[in-house]
Amino acid sequence: MNRIDRLSAILIQLQSKKVVRALEIADRFDISIRTVYRDIRALEEAGVPIGAEAGVGYFIMEGYNLPPVKFSKEEAGAILMASKLAEQQTDHSIKKNLSDALYKIRSALKVEEKDYLESIENNIEVLHMPHKTPDSNFPDHFLSDIQTALAQNRVLNFDYYSNYNDSFTNRDVEPLSLCYYSRHWHLIGFCRLRNDLRDFRSDRIMKLRSTETNFDPSAHGDYTGYVESIIQGSDLEEVVIRFSKEAVRYVKEYRYFMGYMSSEYTDSFEEMKFMTSDLENFARWALSFSDSAEVLSPTPLRERVSELFERGTSQYLSLLKK
Numbered sequence: 001m002n003r004i005d006r007l008s009a010i011l012i013q014l015q016s017k018k019v020v021r022a023l024e025i026a027d028r029f030d031i032s033i034r035t036v037y038r039d040i041r042a043l044e045e046a047g048v049p050i051g052a053e054a055g056v057g058y059f060i061m062e063g064y065n066l067p068p069v070k071f072s073k074e075e076a077g078a079i080l081m082a083s084k085l086a087e088q089q090t091d092h093s094i095k096k097n098l099s100d101a102l103y104k105i106r107s108a109l110k111v112e113e114k115d116y117l118e119s120i121e122n123n124i125e126v127l128h129m130p131h132k133t134p135d136s137n138f139p140d141h142f143l144s145d146i147q148t149a150l151a152q153n154r155v156l157n158f159d160y161y162s163n164y165n166d167s168f169t170n171r172d173v174e175p176l177s178l179c180y181y182s183r184h185w186h187l188i189g190f191c192r193l194r195n196d197l198r199d200f201r202s203d204r205i206m207k208l209r210s211t212e213t214n215f216d217p218s219a220h221g222d223y224t225g226y227v228e229s230i231i232q233g234s235d236l237e238e239v240v241i242r243f244s245k246e247a248v249r250y251v252k253e254y255r256y257f258m259g260y261m262s263s264e265y266t267d268s269f270e271e272m273k274f275m276t277s278d279l280e281n282f283a284r285w286a287l288s289f290s291d292s293a294e295v296l297s298p299t300p301l302r303e304r305v306s307e308l309f310e311r312g313t314s315q316y317l318s319l320l321k322k
Contacts, residue, residue: 003039006029009029010040010043013028015060019056019057021057022040022058049064072113076113077120079102080120091203093141093142093144094143142205143178150177155173155192155210156208157170157209158171160206161204171193172193173190174189175188177189177223177224186199187202197223237276239273239274239279239295239297240274240295240297241274241289241295242272242293243272243289243293245268250289258285259275260273283308286301287308
């Protein structure tokens with residue numbers, strides 16, 4: 001990237017945040033801190049009103065606005081790709097906001113970029129495993145509200161469904177983080193009912209409202225260790241399944257959506273390792289390969305697949321006898 005392009009990009013970066021640290025600029029463009037200082041000075045000499053806060057970073061003075069941002073066709077294509085992924089991995093509230101934002105972005109594109117997007121849009125798809133029919137008790141449209149509460153440090157109140165005892169409890173939660181893992185969005189927060197950090201799956205939340213009560217996130221210290229311990233496996237179980245060679249080609253399309261980790265091979269089968277937080281869902285998926293796969297572990301999954309198989313066999317045998 002030549003210097004003129006870099007200066008333009010730095011100017012856009014400065015407008016993207018309230019304060020931008022010199023190290024952020026250096027890391028983004030792989031330049032030295034000294035070069036950052038020179039580039040900032042060059043922008044100032046060009047008439048850009050840049051302020052600096054000692055030990056914090058740089059910022060654009062209030063009232064200064066950049067000309068409308070222009071996108072290259074490659075950037076427009078990247079936005080389209082990101083939007084396709086987001087459509088599959090977010091809830092109704094985010095999809096609505098995303099759709100509105102994309103209309104605004106498209107309106108700013110030149111004719112060439114618009115034609116480029118239209119030519120590729122129908123050829124980009126994000127395949128996903130069909131989810132179970134939505135339960136009206138779980139509207140799953142709270143991600144936007146949770147984001148707002150995170151930004152404002154507001155306590156959330158909601159009813160939460162516990163899968164272990166099949167019941168709801170009302171919680172007051174101090175939201176600290178949103179994480180996506182195991183095919184679901186999770187709210188990490190300090191639960192005032194349990195007086196401890198907890199992990200809440202967003203699709204098990206109902207009747208959520210943001211209260212007028214604020215909290216201090218720093219009171220919980222470094223909660224990232226808790227988040228990492230969850231994602232690294234405290235909420236996940238290892239599953240090992242042995243698939244015949246004939247079945248592997250049907251498995252490959254969806255295995256990553258089931259938490260695929262690795263494979264071991266022999267001449268006659270492929271042994272796949274998965275990580276999952278939902279053995280019930282996994283059992284029903286594994287059942288579809290019952291004639292060409294063997295669940296090696298864990299034992300509860302083997303037993304559940306066997307139970308489902310016997311129940312289905314019994315049901316169809318009774319139908320054949322009628």
